[in-house]
Amino acid sequence: MKQKARPKKYIKNSPKMKNKQKAKPKRKWVNRVIWSSLILIFITMLGVLAMTLYVKQKLVNLPAVDAQYLKTYEPTRILDNKGQVIWQPTDHRVQTMTYEEIPEMYKTALLAIEDENFWTNKGFSISGVINMLGGVVYSKINPQYIPRGGSTIDQQLIKNRYYNGGEGHKTTTRKVQELFLAKQLDENFTKEEILTFYVNSLSYAEGATGVKAIIQTYFGKTPADYKERTPINLAEQAYIAGLSQAPTKYNLYENPKAANARKETVLMRLYELKKITKKEYEEALAYDLSKGLLERFRESERQRQQNLKYKVYTDEVLNEIRKMGYVPEEISLTVHTFLDEKVYDSIANKVRENQYYLDEQQQIAVTAMNKDGVVVGMVGGRKPDDELNRAVQNTRSSGSSMKAFTAYGPLIQYLGDTYNTGTLFDSSDYVYPGTNKVMKNWGQYTYGMKSMKDSLRLSLNTVVGRIDDEILGSDRMKIFLHGVNLDIQDTYSSVDGIGLNISTLQSASAYNSLNNLGTYIAPRFIKSIKYTDGSEKKFEPQTKQSMTASTAWVLNHMLRGVPQPEYTAAAAAIPQYEGYAGKTGTVGFSENINPPAPYGVGGSDAWYVSYTNNGYTISIWTGYDEPNSSPQIPDTYKGYQQLNRDLQLLLNNGTQPPNWIKPDTVKVLGGNGLMMDVAITDAKDSRTSSISLPPTLDYQATQLDAVVSSAVLPKGWPESEKDPFYQYYLDGGTFPPEVLSTELYLRLPKGGNVE
Structure with missing residues (x-):
């Protein structure tokens, strides 16, 4: 039987045995390399994915690159009528230039130290990006590490304009977004534009x-x-x-x-x-x-002095801007005003001449406007460096200077079919209703029965007391005062008939409505505003019919007699001016106050308001800042009237204003010239009863729907911006509105149903 062959055995240490032993480690090494590579690739892919997700997350709220954000805008500036700056902030200055203006050597030096490859890069530097990305990764491992990288000019511009120079923003988020925005910047703007944006955006000290x-x-x-x-x-x-x-x-x-x-x-x-x-x-x-x-702070000091020179005017401009909802310190506006420096300065210089003052402490405030409501001059005090604007303060009584509006105007407007300029009134002492206090005329004089025109020209207090309390009543006074923007309180009586706490600006505006035969024009300072996008808003006059033309003409006729030798403004007479009228006012002290009287006995305040046909309205107040302890303004002092006269002559510059044209609705009753008596034929009695009109102009506070119900006004009109009443009251429209007749409105009781 043939034996099976035995398996071959390798003899220990034989060559074959050695090769077999070497093969096993080699395969293991290859496997390790393969697996290591796969793991490394996987980790790398995870890292790339993580970085991609991280970057994507940082780009979620990426803003768009827009020239509006890249441009640097000068701060709000106020310009005169010739384009010269009369106000701008003193704490910061911004000046921009075009690319062509950038000095060549500055440009070369800037790029040499900031961004040598500016002209060829795509908005960012590759080496800078690598440094930045590596820094971002390391900052996640070590939170105390702040990522850094070589920023290009594009990236610096983005940081300055979009990220407030980096303040208040996470560094990693900002740098990632800067990179992508810088690329957008480079793709959408030329290098010349980018460099111009950059040099204009740089913030420095000082x-x-x-x-x-x-x-x-x-x-x-x-x-x-x-x-x-x-x-x-x-x-x-x-x-x-x-x-x-x-x-x-x-x-x-x-x-x-x-x-x-x-x-x-x-x-x-x-x-x-x-x-x-x-x-x-x-x-x-x-x-x-x-x-x-050069000397430090010279620019801010020069601007401060310039601002101070026209401060009383520009303060009103700034107030108007704020009422529009703008914050001048936070927005770039170019505000064009009506101010004519030559005219404005001539008014200020005239007001500050010593000849018009009693002493160094006495103050005079002035507002002057033309027929179109443009304020051509405003003086807040005697000293140029005094920042208190007394021309707009409304803490001093007007005295008798407003009687045309507190008594005679509404009497003619509403009851002109009963009363005319020749109607006689009792000028004896008047006892305030319900009290034992007595109203007296200036100097405690009585004149018997005096005509309406003489009562106004002589500024008789007691006649006004009787008109206001016994004839007009509070509601008629209120409605008429509202028409000329003098409605400053809830109710009125004879106490208010002889004095309202108003400013020279309010006073001038009210009297200018007489110059315009009943058309009230709100004071005008701003001609237009130009915005950063190049658009411009022009400001048209804000007007309303405050009274009928006939009422205004009759008041003008009576007030033309005031600056005449026999009446209260004799020192302000201008004989060659036929179309010239005015009204005086003085304020006395309380019985228990008796200040020193080195210049003579008088009062605490004195006023004179004048206006010329197609010319100018000038309101002047004079007094002391602390009246109860300062010298009295003597009754013999006429400096303020003389100043008003001289300002009219200055502004009218040789012209001789004619008399106002008489409307057909004014009927001559008899007499000639200033002594002529007239009446109006279109009087409309307001016939007020118990309606209490709100003191505010704010449409929301008026709540007219509660007064007239839905029978007249649409239900819920104060909440509807589309409703015509909304904008009407928002703009300070007359009260009651023109769309609702005065007669109808005043017949409406508080319940709402028409009688």
């Missing part, structure tokens, strides 16, 4: 923004002054180019040594890049920047 602003601040130069390649110009441009990295550290006013060192660093870089010669380098290096440094 309140300056923009390269143009800082070279003016330090050296008093413009970009055009750097056209010549002089050692001084090279040194200053090198310094300015290196300043943006640390504006405070290198502030030439505070750290001249560090500033010059920074200049040397930039000059060295320019020399290394062969942008300047050795001679230019050495000469510029030797120049001490402090030699050309």
Whole structure:
């Protein structure tokens, strides 16, 4: 039987045995490499995926690149009628320039130290991106590490304009978004545009923004002054180019040594890049920047003085801007006003002449406006550096200067079919209803029975007391006062008939409605506002019919007699002016107050308001800031009337205003000239009863729907912006509205149903 062959056995240490033993480790090593590679690839893919997801998450709220955000805008400025700045903030200055204005050497120096590859990169640097991404990863491992990377000018611009210079934003999120926005920036704008955006956006110390602003601040130069390649110009441009990295550290006013060192660093870089010669380098290096440094704070002080010069005017402009909902300090507006510096200054200089004053402490406030409601002059006090605007303060009584509106105007308007300029009134002492207090005329004189025109011209108090309390009543007074924007309280009586706490601005506006035969025009300061997008809003006059033309003409006729020799404004007479009228007012002291009277016995305040046909309305107040302890304004003092007269002559400049044209609704009863008696034929009695009209102009507070119900007004009109009443009252429309007749409105009881 044949035996089976035995399996071959490798002899220990034989060559075959050795090869077998070597094969096993080799296969293991190959497997390890394969598996390691696969794991590494997997980890890398996870890392890429994680980074992609991370970047995607950071880009969720990525803003769009828009020129509106990239541009630097100057702060709100107020300009006169010739485009000259009369107000702008003093704490910061912004000046921008075009690409063509950027000095060549500054441009070269800036790119040499900030972004050498600016002209060729795509908005970012590859090496900078690698550094940034690595930093982002490491910052997740070590939270104390702040990622860094070489930012291009594009990225710096994005940081400045979109991320407030980096303040208040997470560094990693910001840098990721900066990268993508910088790429968008490069794709949508030319390099010239990007560089211009950048140099205009740079913020420096001393309140300056923009390269143009800082070279003016330090050296008093413009970009055009750097056209010549002089050692001084090279040194200053090198310094300015290196300043943006640390504006405070290198502030030439505070750290001249560090500033010059920074200049040397930039000059060295320019020399290394062969942008300047050795001679230019050495000469510029030797120049001490402090030699050309101008006085510190000179710009802000100059602007402060300019602001102060027209402060009383620009304060009103700023108030109007704020009423529109704008915050001037937070928005860029170019506000064009009506102010004519030559006219304005001539008024201010005239007001401050010593001849019109009793002493150094006496104050005079003035508002002057033309027929169109444009305020041409406003003086808040005697001293140019006095920041208190007394022209708009409404804490002093007007005295008798408002009697045309508190008594005679409504009497003619509503009851002119019964009363005319020849109607006689009792001028004896008048006892206030329900009291034992007595109203007296100036000087405690009585004149017997006096005509309406003489009562107004002589400014008789007791006649006004009887008209207001016994004939008109509070509601008629209120409605008429509202028409000329003098409605300042809930109810009225004879007490208010002889004095309202108003300003010269309110006074001038009210009397200007007489100049315009009953058309009230709100005071006008702003001509137009230009916005950053180039659009412009023009401001048209805000007008309303405050009274009939016939009422206004009759008041003018009576008031023309005031600046005449026999009446209260004799010192203000201008004989050659036929169309010239006015009204005086004085305010006495309470019985228990008796201030010193070195110049004679008198009162605490004196007023005179005058107006000329197609000319100007001028309201003047005079007194002391502390009347109860200051000298009395003597009854013999007429300086304020003389000043008003001289201002009318100044402003009308040789013209002789004619008399106002008499409307057909005014009937002559007899007499001639100033002594003529007239009556109106279109009087409409308001016939008020118990209606209490709200004192406010705010449409929401009026709640008219509660008064007239849905029978007249649409239900819920105050909440509907589309309703015509909404904008009407929002704009301060007359009360009651023109769309609802006065007669109908005043017949409506509080319940709402028409009688």
